Each structure stands twice: as structure tokens, then as C-alpha cells.
Amino acid sequence: MMASSSRPRLTSALRGVSRTLNGGQRQPLEQHFQSLQLNSSAVRGRRCLSTESTESNANGDRLSITAAKELEIKSLIKKLTPKYRLAQHARPVPISPSYFSRTPAFNDRYLVLEKLSRAYVNLPVIPAADTERIAWKTLSDLRQSFGEPVKATDYVKCLAIVKRLHQIHPELKPDAVKEALLDFQRDVQAFLNVATPIPIDKFGRALGVGKRKSSSARAFVVEGEGQVLINGKTLADYFGRVHDRESAVWALHATDRIDKYNVWARVEGGGTTGQAEALTLAIAKALLAHEPALKPALRRAGVVTRDPRRVERKKHGRVKARKGPTWVKR
Amino acid sequence: MSAPNCLRCLVRPTAGIPISAPLAAPIALAHAHARAAPFSTTAANARPRKETEKKTGSKDHSRGGKKLQLGKFKKDHIASKGRSPLPGERKAYRKRITLSNDNAIPVPWLTDLGPEALASAENTARVLALPEEVQDQLRAGEAFKPTQCWGMFRKPAVLVRKETVDLANRMQDAADKKQMLRLVVTGDKVAGKSMMLLQAMAHAHLNNWIVIHLPEAQELTTACTEYAPIPGTDPVQYMQPVYVLKLIQAIKRANEKVLAKTYTAQAHPELPQNIPPNTPLLKLANVAKEADGAWPVFQALWSELTAHNAARPPILFSLDGLAHAMKPSDYRSPAFDLIHSHDLALLKLFTDALGGAVKFPAGGAVLAATSRSNAPRVPSMELALAQREAEERVRQKVEGAEVPQKDPFFRGYDERVEAVLRSVQVLRVGGVDKLEARALMEYWAASGMLRATVDERAVTEKWTLAGSGVLGEMERATLLTMRV
Structure with a gap:
């Protein structure tokens, strides 16, 4: 949680807050929320809307998609009351559109990949035969590692994007792409055994x-x-x-x-x-x-x-x- | 659309069966199965069934239809048993020797062995045929063995190897100097040791030597032939009259010509028949008619052959399966002790000759071949042969050659064996080289027994599979292994 809290883009919005705020005042509110973030070790009964389990967040901090920050509603209200009126029933809004789906982990990654492939569609590619050989996760591997029932058709589509992204010229490949592809690689890379x-x-x-x-x-x-x-x-x-x-x-x-x-x-x-x-x-x-x-x-x-x-x-x-x-x- | 004839056996059905049988009786469904179909392709079904129908009629009391049969295949077994082979028939079949195969292609370039052929080095790596006469002589001397592949080719032929030329030259040298070659042929399994003896015998026959061959030492020592003590011998020696009679007859048939031209030097009053001096040895050999008097006749023959005061041809005395002759035999003395093989009179003659105690008047050779497939362990013999070989290497100053010594903690050594083998020469027969292998394979191919191109590759392949050119293994890998 600490690692995820340091990311600026993962600041969340509250439904109640967003009603009260106009667009221009959004940034300072987020900064407020940043400062209000509590140390996770100190918090016992926390409420977190991450699509990840807490363990995987602690371990794999490279791409953890958190839907919303943890909130301490009461202290928040206490702080904010003089300036803003905050509804008692305020709850965090998940930033991931797949939060309420059955396969949030997979969907999130899929969306990230789609976004990346759209963003880097113009980067030069090398032929597939010349790329570094990587063993991608099979469908069953993927289901096992995400713990979600991934559809075979989705898997095929996703892997096509993965392979397309992998074809980007290695010297120009953005770090974001490299990071996103890591989740689709098998844990044991047989091709490294020469x-x-x-x-x-x-x-x-x-x-x-x-x-x-x-x-x-x-x-x-x-x-x-x-x-x-x-x-x-x-x-x-x-x-x-x-x-x-x-x-x-x-x-x-x-x-x-x-x-x-x-x-x-x-x-x-x-x-x-x-x-x-x-x-x-x-x-x-x-x-x-x-x-x-x-x-x-x-x-x-x-x-x-x-x-x-x-x-x-x-x-x-x-x-x-x-x-x-x-x-x-x- | 069925064929009128039985397709499987190509038998044309006889005219009466298909049409007349069904038409004789009114067609009824119940009898339909008994009718032969007019277009049946099965010969067995097309046979008329009149006999069987009669049998199931009223004459015998058994009713037709299903019967209880205890022991399902009992009757078949009794019927199929046939005549059992007579005593000895199976063995005769197993031991028969076929020397020619009329289906094999005659090899046009095959030439017969001449008197000097086996001793000349330019014949190395050539296949030469045995002349008819020599074939008969060798057959009489039981030089051919059932395990050898003679029956595959049109006529018996032998490959002249380097070892053959070496052996023939040593024999010739000894005969020229009126000395005796005493030599043991040893080597790996199926390397051609017995074939070496056969070639030596062929060489001897071609050069008018007298050949005495003991085809299997184990026939003498495994207590399968009669024996009796020779009176007046000390220590007691034993004769084997039945075997000796057989041997005399074999010698007679194999060496007929030479024996007819060799004459006795002394009289033999101990024989039942009067044999004055200057009688052909053939006549002396003919005296042995029964096993009872065979041993004195053989003794007389031997004393004539080794008589130094008369003209004698060189002699080849050979024995196969030496290990059996170098250990205590399976015979028992009256005191129920095992008799040593060297106390059997016939083998004593051989071992004395091999050990150098007997000199042939015109020289000759005493050859023995070891066997690897049917041989008891004889540590003394193995050690002695290894020592003789090592001594030869030391003489030639081969680097690292060392004469093996007796194991001081082993009690199984036999001094009599060591005495016999103390000064023999040893000829080791190993694999052939590729040139010889090629000559042999070309002969096989020319005979139609090897249906492949004989080139460098094929030769090397068989040579390798045969463990660096062991001849018997080459035969096994090439001729005796069925390729389907």
C-alpha cells in the first residue's frame, strides 16, 4: 500500500466529494487526500477498493491497479467539515471500470494493453521471428495466476496485443510496455536455457x-x-x-x-x-x-x-x- | 461377380459339385445350409457332404446335433501327433553337414585351391574353392562343422587370410626342414579357429601329407565312448577302442592315396593278420575291422608312421577343442578316481606330439585349436597360452610387453598341462581386415546370398557390427539375420 500510495495518478475521488466540487477545485482536493493517506501498517480495519489482493500489492508493486484509496471517513469528515460538507454515506468510487466484473485483474491489464497499443501504434516493429523468444503464459497459466475465469477468446485477443507490443523495436520499446508485458510472461522461461x-x-x-x-x-x-x-x-x-x-x-x-x-x-x-x-x-x-x-x-x-x-x-x-x-x- | 475359381488356391472346382447337388433334392430352407453355393470361393465348402450325412444316419446310435465333448482339443492332439522321430534322428538332423546349395549362384571367378595356394601371399584376401577331392578328404576327417555356413553356397570355398598364409608357410617351412611345427590356434569366439585347422588340413592334403584329425576333444574325454585299461602299462593308460576304430577308418578314407604309397618298415606279429614289411599302410589300416583289435592296429600304424628308418610323408596331427584335452577326463579308474585326459592313450599320443616328445620322421605339424563356445576353464592352459604370446611379444621387443606369472594363491594349476604347452607356438586369430572382409562380401554377393551393393560403406558397416571383422559375426550380421 505504501508503494501504491506514492503514485500521483492513483488518487481517488469520492462520489460525495465530486458532487460538491466543481472541476477547477479538483486538484487541491486530491493533494489533500494524498496527505491524508495513512500508513497501512497502522491501520487495522481499513477499507480498500483495490482490485488486487493486498498480498499481491505488497509483493508485485510494479503494476498494481488500485481502484481507490483507502479512506478513513470519520477523520476525513472531521478535517473537512469546516470547509466542505461531506455526506455521511460517502464511499470511494472505483477507478477501474472492471471493478464490478468477474475478472477485474485480467480486464484491467487488457485495458492497459489496449491503451498502450493505441499509444504506440506508430513505433517501428521488427519481424516476429527476430524478437527475443519469450514463453507467454498459456490460458490455464493465466487463469491460475490471476485466479479468475478468463475467457479463451479474450485470452487470444489479449495475447495478440501482447505479441504485437512485443514486436516493437527493442531499443524504442517504452518502459511502460515492458512493464505491462511482464505479467504475461511465464515464471520459468525455458528459452533462457541454452x-x-x-x-x-x-x-x-x-x-x-x-x-x-x-x-x-x-x-x-x-x-x-x-x-x-x-x-x-x-x-x-x-x-x-x-x-x-x-x-x-x-x-x-x-x-x-x-x-x-x-x-x-x-x-x-x-x-x-x-x-x-x-x-x-x-x-x-x-x-x-x-x-x-x-x-x-x-x-x-x-x-x-x-x-x-x-x-x-x-x-x-x-x-x-x-x-x-x-x-x-x- | 465372383470368380469361377478359388482365388486363394487357384483350384478349379470339379464340374459336378455346384449344380447337381442342389438340384437332386427339392429345395428346402432346412437343408439350405448343406448345399454348396454354386459360386463359392471356398474350396472346403464346395466339397460334397454326402459322407458326413451318411454317418449321422441311423447306423450308429449317437444322435446328431450338439454333443458334449470333454477335453476340447483331445482328439485333434492325438490325430496331429504323427510319427515320433526315431532315436538319433533328431541329432542326425541337427548335426548334418550340407556342403552345397544348388540354388546359390555359381561364382564364375572362383578358382580351386592348388598345392601352393594357401602358402602364397598374393592369395591373401581371396576366396578360393576347395577341390572335390579335398572336400571328400576333409569330410572323411570331419573337418567341416555343422555350425559353419557351407550349405549356403554352390561349393565350399575358403577365404585366405593373412593368418592362413602365415600358418601354411610355417607348416611348409617345418616340413622342408623335417621339423615339427607345434602350434595352438586361439582367438575370440567365432573368429575362425576351426576354419584355420580346416585350411591347414586342406593345405596338408593338397601337399600329400598324412592328416590325422581329432574333430572334437570332448568326444574323447567326456566319458561318452568305451574305454579299457591297456595291460602292461605303468602308470595305467586307457584305450578307447570304438573311437580308435572310427579314427582309423577316417584316416584310411582321408589319406587313401598317400597310405597306399607308404610302406611298412617292420613286421607286426602282434596283429591277427600277417603284415610283412613293405606292405602298404593302407592294408595295415584295413586290418582294423572291429573295435576289439582296433587299438593294437592303431599302435602299429602309429609306430609305422613315426618310424625313422623309412620314407614317410609329413604328418599333420590336429585336434579341435583343446581345453577338453587339458583337464581330468570324466572317466573313472577302478579305484573310482578321475582319469587325467593325458592318461587316455590316444590323447597321450597327441599331447606328447604337441609337447615335443615325439618326432615325425619327415617333419610335419601338430596343431590344436581352442574353442570359446564349449570349453571348460583350464587355468593352466589359459596362462600358458598367454605366457607364450607374451614371450613372443617380448622377443619382438614390443613396448610394455610383460609375461604373466602364476597366481601364487591359486591351486588349480596342472603341471602336466604346463609341461605340454611349455614350448608351443601360439597363433592368435582375430578379426579380418577390411580388404579381406570385402573379398568375402563380394563372394557372398556373387553367390546371391548378399543382396546389396558391396562398397566401402557396406563393408565397414558389417565390419563394425561384427566387432572389428570377426568372421562368424560378419556371417551372423549379414547372412543369418533375416531382414524383412
Whole structure:
């Protein structure tokens, strides 16, 4: 409340007061109200017409829209009585037009955005592809964060404005816009996570790590003539099944690089299939360090994405994860 | 619009069925199901049902219609069982060896092995066919194994590897100097150790050596053939007459020509048949007709072959599955002690030869191959082979070579085994190089067994999948894996 009270534009008007005042005398009255603002910590039974909850005001002070100031009617009357007559039933008038709607928080922001987009419609924009990638809140995120039932159509319209505003040239983007957009960004920005590139060390090795089921593999890939050593054994020694051998070197096979690289790998955990497919991923990643241009080919070969499936846990009341117990008559 | 013929089996229905059967009886709804539809595409349904109708008539007491049947599939089971295979039939099927495939394409550029072919270095990385005669000899000596892929190709052919040339040259050198090559072939699983022996035997046959081959050491030591103590031996030795008879016959068939030209040097009064000096050895071998007298005949044959005062061809004595011959056998002495394999007389001959105690008059070779798939652990043998290999590396001044030593806390070592393997040479068979792999794959492709372009990429792929060119694995990855 303290932070919000410092803002001059958030001064409020009282219905009773506004009746008694003419337009020219409005400013001094607002200043009066400013001075009359009480410290929120001192106030117990206060009346506040903010559309925000008090907690969010205290925390997120960057854009809190307060409908009207807190008023201590009695003291106000006492002060003002000599000069003005103040009605006993005077109540603050909400400045937000959405105060009586079901979704004031969203509506307020929507209005702010509309206003901003009208105001800055002439600023130069950059193509959407060149903008900084930002993960915007999804509809459910938005509903969760505002605690309001936002309509999907409204959300779509609002997000269109958000994206339009985001396209404004970053050097000319006003602070107000930046501030208004902050509320629509997700809390965790996945696009900030940039994978660290795999280095190629002085021996020409690239280390790739791959996992599958409960196996994990580390593969050192160097330029060579197609030799593979896994845990000190050859491919044929380590994997009895031909299928496993093929899947282990699938990344090299799919890109026709099997005679161009040597692989030295360590695998642990899991069974043979898991180890073979962990190796696939590890070799693919290490290969990407040598030749980044192979990424589309490797993705088509299906060796870039980690398969996240694990053993499904057993549930109580079941024999296995899903298997039901045998039906027994009594 | 249905086709007049059965589409699935392409059988044209006979003329009588479709029309005459329904018209013979008045058409009634109750019998409609029994009628064959005139345009049925199902051959089974188109069959006339007269026989079944008769059966359900008045003759037997069972009524028609639904019957209670206990044990739903009982009758089918009994009907489908058929004749069970006779004793030994399954094993014969499992162990049969097919040496040719008439469906395979004959390879035009395939040439037969000559006497010098396996010893010449320019034949390295070439596939050469075994001549008909040598095929018969090798078959008689049981050099072919059921696990090898002979049955895929038009005629048996072998890849000449660097190791082959090396081995053939060592054999030839030994024979030229009238010395004995004592060598153990060892290496990874399915790397081609038995094939190495086969090539050595082929080389020996082509050069008119006498070849004695014990195809499986385990046949001698796992107590699956008869044995009896040899009287007058101390410590007691045991003969295996049935096996020896089989061996004599195999030797006879495999070396017929050479034995016919080799003559006995001394008389053999202990034999039932009179064998004067200067009789062909073939005749001596023919004396063994029954298991009872087989061992003395074999002894006589052996003494003739190793007689130093007569003209003898070089001899190749080979054995596969060495580990079985280097441990206590499963036989028991009368005191119920385990008999050591080296106390079995036939194996004693071999181990003495391998250990250097016997000298062949015209030189020759004693070869043994280890096995990785069916082999008991023999720590002494493993250590001895590792030591011989390391000693060779030390001799060649390979950096970091070190001869492994006995584990002082281990009691499972066998001194007799160590004595035998103290001075043998070791030939390690590993993967082939890419040139050899390519030659082999080209042969496969020319035979129609590999339907892919053989280029650098394909060769490297199979070579890698086979663990750096292990031949058996290459076969598995290329020929034996079904691609659908």
C-alpha cells in the first residue's frame, strides 16, 4: 500500500466529494487526500477498493491497479467539515471500470494493453521471428495466476496485443510496455536455457552422454575408421544381439559416417536394450559436436530426443503396474 | 461377380459339385445350409457332404446335433501327433553337414585351391574353392562343422587370410626342414579357429601329407565312448577302442592315396593278420575291422608312421577343442578316481606330439585349436597360452610387453598341462581386415546370398557390427539375420 500510495495518478475521488466540487477545485482536493493517506501498517480495519489482493500489492508493486484509496471517513469528515460538507454515506468510487466484473485483474491489464497499443501504434516493429523468444503464459497459466475465469477468446485477443507490443523495436520499446508485458510472461522461461555446446578436446574427442531407461552411456567419438569399443570390449563381444549392435551405432549408420569415426564408450546400468539405445543417443550427441549440420538428419533418424519412458511404478491393489489381481469367487 | 475359381488356391472346382447337388433334392430352407453355393470361393465348402450325412444316419446310435465333448482339443492332439522321430534322428538332423546349395549362384571367378595356394601371399584376401577331392578328404576327417555356413553356397570355398598364409608357410617351412611345427590356434569366439585347422588340413592334403584329425576333444574325454585299461602299462593308460576304430577308418578314407604309397618298415606279429614289411599302410589300416583289435592296429600304424628308418610323408596331427584335452577326463579308474585326459592313450599320443616328445620322421605339424563356445576353464592352459604370446611379444621387443606369472594363491594349476604347452607356438586369430572382409562380401554377393551393393560403406558397416571383422559375426550380421 505504501508503494501504491506514492503514485500521483492513483488518487481517488469520492462520489460525495465530486458532487460538491466543481472541476477547477479538483486538484487541491486530491493533494489533500494524498496527505491524508495513512500508513497501512497502522491501520487495522481499513477499507480498500483495490482490485488486487493486498498480498499481491505488497509483493508485485510494479503494476498494481488500485481502484481507490483507502479512506478513513470519520477523520476525513472531521478535517473537512469546516470547509466542505461531506455526506455521511460517502464511499470511494472505483477507478477501474472492471471493478464490478468477474475478472477485474485480467480486464484491467487488457485495458492497459489496449491503451498502450493505441499509444504506440506508430513505433517501428521488427519481424516476429527476430524478437527475443519469450514463453507467454498459456490460458490455464493465466487463469491460475490471476485466479479468475478468463475467457479463451479474450485470452487470444489479449495475447495478440501482447505479441504485437512485443514486436516493437527493442531499443524504442517504452518502459511502460515492458512493464505491462511482464505479467504475461511465464515464471520459468525455458528459452533462457541454452545447451552448452560440446567441446572437442585436444585429442579430437567429443564426449556425448545418452540415457535410456535406467542406462547411461558416455561415448567418446573421434575421427577414425569405424572401430567401436564399449567398456573395453568390441561391439560384437558386448552385444550378443545383432539388433542391439545396430541400434548402438545407428547414429553413425544413418548418416553414413560409420567408416569415419571411432567410438570409445562406457555404459552402465539397465539391460542390453537400454544400454544399446543409451549409446545411440550418446554417439549421436558426440557426432553432433563434430558435425552440427547433421542435426536434421539425426533427428529424422530418431536419435536426438531422449526417450523419457521409464518403468511404470507398481500400484497397490494391482499385481503389477496395471495388471489386475485374478478374480476369485469369494 | 465372383470368380469361377478359388482365388486363394487357384483350384478349379470339379464340374459336378455346384449344380447337381442342389438340384437332386427339392429345395428346402432346412437343408439350405448343406448345399454348396454354386459360386463359392471356398474350396472346403464346395466339397460334397454326402459322407458326413451318411454317418449321422441311423447306423450308429449317437444322435446328431450338439454333443458334449470333454477335453476340447483331445482328439485333434492325438490325430496331429504323427510319427515320433526315431532315436538319433533328431541329432542326425541337427548335426548334418550340407556342403552345397544348388540354388546359390555359381561364382564364375572362383578358382580351386592348388598345392601352393594357401602358402602364397598374393592369395591373401581371396576366396578360393576347395577341390572335390579335398572336400571328400576333409569330410572323411570331419573337418567341416555343422555350425559353419557351407550349405549356403554352390561349393565350399575358403577365404585366405593373412593368418592362413602365415600358418601354411610355417607348416611348409617345418616340413622342408623335417621339423615339427607345434602350434595352438586361439582367438575370440567365432573368429575362425576351426576354419584355420580346416585350411591347414586342406593345405596338408593338397601337399600329400598324412592328416590325422581329432574333430572334437570332448568326444574323447567326456566319458561318452568305451574305454579299457591297456595291460602292461605303468602308470595305467586307457584305450578307447570304438573311437580308435572310427579314427582309423577316417584316416584310411582321408589319406587313401598317400597310405597306399607308404610302406611298412617292420613286421607286426602282434596283429591277427600277417603284415610283412613293405606292405602298404593302407592294408595295415584295413586290418582294423572291429573295435576289439582296433587299438593294437592303431599302435602299429602309429609306430609305422613315426618310424625313422623309412620314407614317410609329413604328418599333420590336429585336434579341435583343446581345453577338453587339458583337464581330468570324466572317466573313472577302478579305484573310482578321475582319469587325467593325458592318461587316455590316444590323447597321450597327441599331447606328447604337441609337447615335443615325439618326432615325425619327415617333419610335419601338430596343431590344436581352442574353442570359446564349449570349453571348460583350464587355468593352466589359459596362462600358458598367454605366457607364450607374451614371450613372443617380448622377443619382438614390443613396448610394455610383460609375461604373466602364476597366481601364487591359486591351486588349480596342472603341471602336466604346463609341461605340454611349455614350448608351443601360439597363433592368435582375430578379426579380418577390411580388404579381406570385402573379398568375402563380394563372394557372398556373387553367390546371391548378399543382396546389396558391396562398397566401402557396406563393408565397414558389417565390419563394425561384427566387432572389428570377426568372421562368424560378419556371417551372423549379414547372412543369418533375416531382414524383412
